[in-house]
Amino acid sequence: MNVDITDLTRRFGRNQAVAGVDLQAGPGVFGLLGPNGAGKTTLLRMMATVIPPTSGRLRLLGCDPGAYGPRRDVRRRLGYLPQNLGYYPGFTVVEFVEYFALLKEMPAARVPAAVATAVERVDLGGRAKAKLRTLSGGMLRRVGIAQAIVNEPELLLLDEPTAGLDPEQRVAFRALLRDLGQRATVVVSTHLVEDVGAACSEVALMDQGKIVFHGTPAELTARGTEHGTGDAPLERGYTAVLAAARS
Amino acid sequence: MTAGAIRQAPWPALRLVRLHAASRRLPAAVALLAACAVGLRFTLFWHWDAYGALQLPLIVEAGCAAVIAVTAGSPFGDPERATGRWLPFLRLGAAAALTAVAVAALTAAGAGAHLSGGFPDVLRNVAGLTGIGLLCAVVLGGPLAWTGPLAYLLVSVYGLYTDWHPPTLSTPLIWPARPPHDLGGALCAAVVFAAGLIAIAVRGAREPDGG
Amino acid sequence: MTATAPVAPGPRPAARRPGMTLPGPARLLRLELRHNAMLWMLPVALALFWYNGYREIMALPPMWNLRAMTLQNRLLLDLAIPATGAAAWMGSREGRRNVADLVVGTARPRWARQLATWAATTAWAEVACLACVAVVYVMTARQASWGGPLWWPAAVSAAGVPALTAIGFAAGAWFPGRFVTPLVTIVVFFGLGFGTQAASGDHSYWQISPLTAGAFDIGAAPGVATFYRYLPDLSIAQVMFTAGVTLAVLGALGASTALNGPRLRSLAAVIAAAGLAAAGTGVALAGTGRLDPHGMIVIPALHDAASDQPVRYTPACGRTPVPVCVHPAFAVFLPAMTAAVGAELTEVAGLPGAPARISQVPEVYQQEPQNGITSLAGVPGGSAFILTDQVPGEPGATSAQFAGDLQDTLGLQLIREVILGGNASAAAARPSQAQLAVIAASVRPGAVWLGPSAADVSAPEISGRRLLALSGPAVRAAHRFAALPPAAKHAWLAQHLAALRAGQISPAQLP
Numbered sequence: 001m002n003v004d005i006t007d008l009t010r011r012f013g014r015n016q017a018v019a020g021v022d023l024q025a026g027p028g029v030f031g032l033l034g035p036n037g038a039g040k041t042t043l044l045r046m047m048a049t050v051i052p053p054t055s056g057r058l059r060l061l062g063c064d065p066g067a068y069g070p071r072r073d074v075r076r077r078l079g080y081l082p083q084n085l086g087y088y089p090g091f092t093v094v095e096f097v098e099y100f101a102l103l104k105e106m107p108a109a110r111v112p113a114a115v116a117t118a119v120e121r122v123d124l125g126g127r128a129k130a131k132l133r134t135l136s137g138g139m140l141r142r143v144g145i146a147q148a149i150v151n152e153p154e155l156l157l158l159d160e161p162t163a164g165l166d167p168e169q170r171v172a173f174r175a176l177l178r179d180l181g182q183r184a185t186v187v188v189s190t191h192l193v194e195d196v197g198a199a200c201s202e203v204a205l206m207d208q209g210k211i212v213f214h215g216t217p218a219e220l221t222a223r224g225t226e227h228g229t230g231d232a233p234l235e236r237g238y239t240a241v242l243a244a245a246r247s
Numbered sequence: 248m249t250a251g252a253i254r255q256a257p258w259p260a261l262r263l264v265r266l267h268a269a270s271r272r273l274p275a276a277v278a279l280l281a282a283c284a285v286g287l288r289f290t291l292f293w294h295w296d297a298y299g300a301l302q303l304p305l306i307v308e309a310g311c312a313a314v315i316a317v318t319a320g321s322p323f324g325d326p327e328r329a330t331g332r333w334l335p336f337l338r339l340g341a342a343a344a345l346t347a348v349a350v351a352a353l354t355a356a357g358a359g360a361h362l363s364g365g366f367p368d369v370l371r372n373v374a375g376l377t378g379i380g381l382l383c384a385v386v387l388g389g390p391l392a393w394t395g396p397l398a399y400l401l402v403s404v405y406g407l408y409t410d411w412h413p414p415t416l417s418t419p420l421i422w423p424a425r426p427p428h429d430l431g432g433a434l435c436a437a438v439v440f441a442a443g444l445i446a447i448a449v450r451g452a453r454e455p456d457g458g
Numbered sequence: 459m460t461a462t463a464p465v466a467p468g469p470r471p472a473a474r475r476p477g478m479t480l481p482g483p484a485r486l487l488r489l490e491l492r493h494n495a496m497l498w499m500l501p502v503a504l505a506l507f508w509y510n511g512y513r514e515i516m517a518l519p520p521m522w523n524l525r526a527m528t529l530q531n532r533l534l535l536d537l538a539i540p541a542t543g544a545a546a547w548m549g550s551r552e553g554r555r556n557v558a559d560l561v562v563g564t565a566r567p568r569w570a571r572q573l574a575t576w577a578a579t580t581a582w583a584e585v586a587c588l589a590c591v592a593v594v595y596v597m598t599a600r601q602a603s604w605g606g607p608l609w610w611p612a613a614v615s616a617a618g619v620p621a622l623t624a625i626g627f628a629a630g631a632w633f634p635g636r637f638v639t640p641l642v643t644i645v646v647f648f649g650l651g652f653g654t655q656a657a658s659g660d661h662s663y664w665q666i667s668p669l670t671a672g673a674f675d676i677g678a679a680p681g682v683a684t685f686y687r688y689l690p691d692l693s694i695a696q697v698m699f700t701a702g703v704t705l706a707v708l709g710a711l712g713a714s715t716a717l718n719g720p721r722l723r724s725l726a727a728v729i730a731a732a733g734l735a736a737a738g739t740g741v742a743l744a745g746t747g748r749l750d751p752h753g754m755i756v757i758p759a760l761h762d763a764a765s766d767q768p769v770r771y772t773p774a775c776g777r778t779p780v781p782v783c784v785h786p787a788f789a790v791f792l793p794a795m796t797a798a799v800g801a802e803l804t805e806v807a808g809l810p811g812a813p814a815r816i817s818q819v820p821e822v823y824q825q826e827p828q829n830g831i832t833s834l835a836g837v838p839g840g841s842a843f844i845l846t847d848q849v850p851g852e853p854g855a856t857s858a859q860f861a862g863d864l865q866d867t868l869g870l871q872l873i874r875e876v877i878l879g880g881n882a883s884a885a886a887a888r889p890s891q892a893q894l895a896v897i898a899a900s901v902r903p904g905a906v907w908l909g910p911s912a913a914d915v916s917a918p919e920i921s922g923r924r925l926l927a928l929s930g931p932a933v934r935a936a937h938r939f940a941a942l943p944p945a946a947k948h949a950w951l952a953q954h955l956a957a958l959r960a961g962q963i964s965p966a967q968l969p
Contacts, residue, residue: 045559048559048563050559050563068720072567076565082559082560084556085560086555086560087555087557088493088557090493091489098489099486100564102485102486102489103486103561104564105482105565105566108480108481108482108485111485147560272636275637279637279641286648303655306647306651307644309644310640310641314637314641316640317640318636390547393639393640393643397539397644398539400647401506401509401510401535401536401539404510405509405514412853413854455554
């Protein structure tokens with residue numbers, strides 16, 4: 001298991017953003033669904049070792065990231081794309097991805113090729129030398145994906161990765177996810193149920209800091225057969241599960 | 248929270264001003280201006296030599312101008328610009344009010360102490376330096392608006408130095424080096440201040456790229 | 459986006475030869491160098507230096523000591539705002555650009571990342587500093603008549619730059635708010651300025667300021683570090699101080715967050731402690747300073763006694779009846795000097811008591827309470843003279859003042875030596891009216907003392923009596939004698955000097 005979480009919680013003052021989450025995930029694409037404020041981003045940030053949990057057990061890639069040494073090792077094998085992507089506007093696409101490759105302590109000799117590969121994989125080869133300030137929102141998102149995958153991570157955490165991507169790019173991105181999921185654990189947090197349906201082998205649904213559903217997309221769809229509302233089967237399953245959890 | 252739970256503010260205009268002030272961190276700016284005044288009072292306990300007496304207050308005045316200039320930056324970007332007619336007045340009012348606060352605070356700090364030049368000097372210098380800062384905010388953006396006043400500070404410090412070590416750099420464009428009641432220097436400072444106020448009111452601070 | 463990625467022939471970094479791959483930290487530094495705010499501030503920094511420091515320095519006489527020490531007084535002040543501001547800007551970058559989550563989740567320690575950014579900022583700031591030094595030194599090398607570059611003033615300035623950028627960077631990193639960059643810049647600039655004003659005496663701790671080149675009340679004087687070597691004592695303490703501040707601030711940056719891991723934090727804490735110790739030692743050493751007789755600060759713990767030996771030189775001499783010889787660093791003033799006192803030299807050349815030649819000797823200084831400094835040597839007399847501290851080109855010093863000072867000192871000294879005999883008993887004796895009249899008439903400013911407004915003019919003393927203490931007949935006699943050409947004065951003195959010295963000549967007997 002690349003991700004092994006037991007009873008994980010995180011508080012911000014009085015607000016309990018994550019309230020006792022259990023999760024195990026191996027290689028494959030794992031979707032994380034939930035309404036706004038459900039705790040998805042907080043969970044992802046803990047998995048990205050950006051913030052520590054308040055309590056509970058978290059093991060990533062076989063290591064306990066609570067200690068500095070293992071945490072550093074995890075970060076070398078991790079890729080993370082946050083929900084709000086900041087960037088340095090004066091950097092070019094290549095420079096931005098290279099910067100993060102270096103921060104991830106990739107062997108220097110591998111960096112140029114890895115950067116080129118990552119940029120090509122997100123279809124920005126033609127804009128590799130463009131400054132980030134000249135890129136559209138969708139292109140910036142793809143740059144963010146490139147920096148997350150440059151080190152060929154074993155654990156890839158993506159928070160709203162398809163925000164700003166057009167439908168064609170979303171289709172290509174889902175294919176990329178499936179390809180990455182063959183070797184790594186990919187956790188995708190998203191509002192878009194169709195992304196989950198197309199790319200994920202497993203899905204968890206969070207609400208109010210807890211996981212209220214964990215299964216396959218087909219199982220989620222089945223939950224919406226009778227009680228769900230929505231335009232698509234997965235949406236109906238989503239709403240049915242939430243309604244049941246809140247009742 | 249439902250719409251019904253939100254009460255109508257009794258003074259909408261005041262509420263708007265308050266929110267605008269909070270968005271520009273004006274309360275923090277006022278606190279910093281007060282701190283600058285305290286710093287000036289502290290330095291006035293010493294007796295400085297000839298040009299030191301003028302240069303050190305000028306440094307504090309430039310600090311105040313830099314603080315005022317960086318408040319011009321907006322955290323909202325495009326959405327704020329695509330609103331009604333009040334924004335230019337809010338920008339103008341904020342800059343003018345902070346300038347007035349700075350002048351008042353520094354003058355009060357110098358009361359009863361050996362503040363060379365007194366109120367006329369403080370008013371002229373702070374207004375002129377603030378004008379430079381506001382113009383920099385329009386061109387470079389709020390976060391970089393401090394570059395103009397501080398670069399001009401260096402030029403002015405040297406100008407003051409040449410008052411005591413000729414040849415004197417005597418031009419109204421370096422108004423801090425002019426005597427307090429010099430009309431040319433005051434006019435230059437006033438023009439720059441007015442230009443800065445108008446520019447910031449009409450254009451606002453340039454938005455920084457990305458991030 | 460490609461799912462399985464055959465690497466398409468897109469844009470690639472330039473191919474590198476085997477073995478040429480830069481290590482990771484070097485690549486990081488290279489990225490930072492290319493995108494550093496200080497790069498944009500370079501023209502601002504250079505323009506400010508040109509406007510403030512360079513023009514003033516180049517207006518000084520072409521003497522290495524004057525220009526190097528004035529460079530130290532000015533350079534850091536001109537660089538403080540661009541360097542500190544750029545560093546604070548770069549330090550606050552992660553907060554401003556909302557990349558905190560991105561960079562925190564990477565493997566490289568935060569301190570390593572920050573040091574790369576700081577190093578790049580400092581590198582560009584040092585480029586500005588060294589460029590300014592290079593321009594001043596190259597220009598001075600072309601113009602100076604003697605000596606070579608003084609490296610310690612430049613070293614102090616160069617060592618001060620990392621301290622400025624470290625303070626700015628740390629402030630920006632710790633407090634990435636909109637007000638921090640301008641405020642820390644102002645505070646640093648204020649601190650530098652305050653430091654130059656607060657020094658008092660030769661053992662003031664405030665002289666640790668890197669802007670202080672030499673004793674506070676002497677500073678960059680022409681005679682300092684000319685006859686004797688430039689003492690590096692204070693400079694060493696200042697470098698120790700600025701290096702210590704740099705290490706302390708950078709170490710605190712590394713030790714202040716758990717993101718750096720325990721071992722790195724411990725190392726950073728050790729570095730911070732070492733930096734504090736170095737800075738404190740520098741300050742303490744500055745407090746032990748004392749003014750040496752040659753106008754420089756000696757710090758006993760750092761002093762090398764070999765530096766106290768005078769510098770050997772071949773004097774530059776003018777071609778006048780009585781040659782005036784100066785240190786070669788002052789050779790550029792020789793024409794002005796011989797013009798100022800030429801008449802006196804012609805008048806006394808070859809007369810009994812007149813020196814065969816006159817040589818410049820160094821001034822001797824003594825520290826008084828507070829910032830007072832006195833010169834002990836006064837007018838040495840005989841064949842020695844001390845050149846005025848204000849030479850043309852220095853702020854406020856004009857050629858006319860220089861000539862007047864020379865006449866007041868050297869010219870008067872020469873005439874007095876010859877007319878009064880120049881020995882101790884003669885100096886103690888009350889000069890006669892005729893003697894005073896000849897002296898007043900021989901020294902060109904004497905014409906002023908003898909004028910209608912003579913009562914308003916401060917005249918020098920001769921043996922305790924001011925030249926103004928001339929009675930009516932003596933004034934008329936002085937006017938007559940002053941009207942004679944130098945050669946005629948010389949001829950008369952050649953015949954009557956002995957009688958004049960013996961007091962046997964009355965004012966009426968003067969030609």
